[in-house]
Amino acid sequence: MIRGSALSLMLAAALCASAPAGRSASAAEGIPTEVLRVCADGNLLPFSNDRQEGFENRIAKLIADELNVPLAFTWWPQTIGFVRNTLRTRQCDLVMGTAVGEELMQNTNPYYRSTYALVYRRDSGITARTLADPSLQGARIGVVARTPPSAVMLRHGLTNLEPYQLDTDTRAHHPAQQAVEDVAAARTDAAIVWGPIAGFFAARQSVPLAVVPLKDEPGASPFQYMISMGIRPDEPDWRHWLNDFIVRRQGDIDRILGEYHVPLANADGSIRATSAKAEVSEPDGYRMADYRAPTPPTLRGAETVGPEEVERLAKAGAVLVDVLPTPPKPEGLAPGSRWVPPPHRSLPGAHWLPNVGYGAPSADQEAYFRNSLEALTAGDRKRPLVVFCQPDCWMSWNAAKRAVALGYQAVKWYPAGTDGWTAAGRELVTVEPEPKVAN
Structure with missing residues (x-):
């Protein structure tokens, strides 16, 4: 668990060595049916506290509501043990x-990806967007010892x-929070702390602070880091249920994270803005x-699915349709040179129909899509279709619509796409565009 002031990836080996082996699968409790019991720190905002004011408290409440069971917490400081x-x-x-x-627990699929963030006063003269910025030279910078930054x-x-x-014992000390507060009080010039802590406490200071999410640097x-939920290793049904929950409620999860000013990163490392604004409407x-x-x-008219459901559908004979467009030819190529597009990686068994997800496709593109679906389904409008490309990709939304x-009656939209597939630990394969089918 990355908590800045609590558990760190640096401690994973020590934690694993101290943890006893889990019970056998025969002792698995599976999906909670009477009460959802959540392990949490009672004094570790923005994640959780015993007044249930953290974003993890609120996401846990979503889970309990879907299970239709009461929610209870087991409080324990998030440190070794x-x-x-x-x-x-x-x-x-x-x-x-x-x-x-992290090997202490069985991971669910990730439900957010965040990053360490640089925090400084907006009136400090620092203008850095990366750690290489000259305005940071000589600055007094707070950092939690032995964390990646x-x-x-x-x-x-x-x-x-x-x-x-x-x-530290979180019942008494919060070093990462203190690092942000020291910046606000001008005791230090800047700090680098785990993003959820940086965003939450920076927003609570009386002076304006800049919060700059950091991108990974080569080498x-x-x-x-991608953040998931953790369960015991002998509970596959519970993991499956939670993975489906994450897919169904990702919009609600993102809104909660936005309310706590959690900086989010895309699978390719780019930083995306997070806010508490209403979700995008259809x-x-x-x-x-x-x-x-x-x-x-x-x-409307389609079902949103996640990677485990896609895998199940594929085994049952669904048609997987990748609609990512072909990459554009680079500018500035030497005259007469031949450009070979990079290989396209997609889900095993997927059929790649590039350039069919535009809002106003050409007549040829529309015919290509229509004829390809007719051929791939053998004219069966009830055969499930799974349409996807990448996260935040309107091409797949348009194509599914x-x-x-x-007239296809079992359209499944997989918004996480290839990035979500690999994030769930699954492999991609190289695919070629489907050939055109005659009318």
Whole structure:
């Protein structure tokens, strides 16, 4: 769990060594049917507290509501021994936040990706957007010891550090929060802390603070981490249910994260704006421009699905339709040179129909889409179609909507696309565009 002032990826090996083995699958409790018991820290905002004011408290409430069971918390400081004394002893059934790949627990699919962030006063004269910015040279910068930014800072000659202790009892100390408050009070010039902590506490200060989410740097410790929920390793049905919940309620989860000013990163490392604004509404027609932008969480006439449901549908004979457009030919090629597009990687068994997701496709593109679907389904309008491209891709939304308009009765829209597939630990394969089918 990345908490800045609590557990860190740096402690994963020590934690794993101290954790006892889980019970056998035969002892699995599975999906909660009487009460949802969540393991949480009672004093660790913005994540959780015993007044249930954190974003993890609120997301847990969404889960309990869908299960139609009461919500209860087992409180324990998130430091060494947290998992051993809560989840492993079956005092509770779910940890709301853990870094993907941490071996103490079985991970669900990630439900957000965040990053470390640089915080400074807007009136300080610092204008940095990266750690290489000259305005940071000589600045007194707060950092929690042994977290990833501490090593990266040295690469950029940032040696005037104000260290904060990593391993603390959260009932009394909050080093990352203190680092942000020290910036606001001008005791330090800047700080680099885990993004959810940076965004939440920066918004609470009386002076304006800049919060700059950081991108990963080649060859350096990563700043960005995918965050999942954690359960015991012998509960596959519970994991499956939670993964489906994440897909169904991702829009609600994102809105909650926005209210807490959590900086979010896309799978490609780019930073996306997060706010508490209302979710994107479905337009009456097709999206006509800006195709790589946040999409609605739903599509009338189609069902929104996640990677596990896509895998199940594929095994049952659904047609997987990838509508990512072909990459444009680079400008500035030498005359007479031959350009070979990079190979396209997609879901196993997918059929690539490029350039069919535009809001106003050409007559040829529309015929290509219509005839290809007819051939791939053998004319069966009831055969399930799974339409996708990448996250925040209106091309897939448009194409799925167009399939509904063509009379297909089992259209599934997979908004997470290929990025969501790999984030769930699944492999991609190289595919070629489907050949045109004669009318």
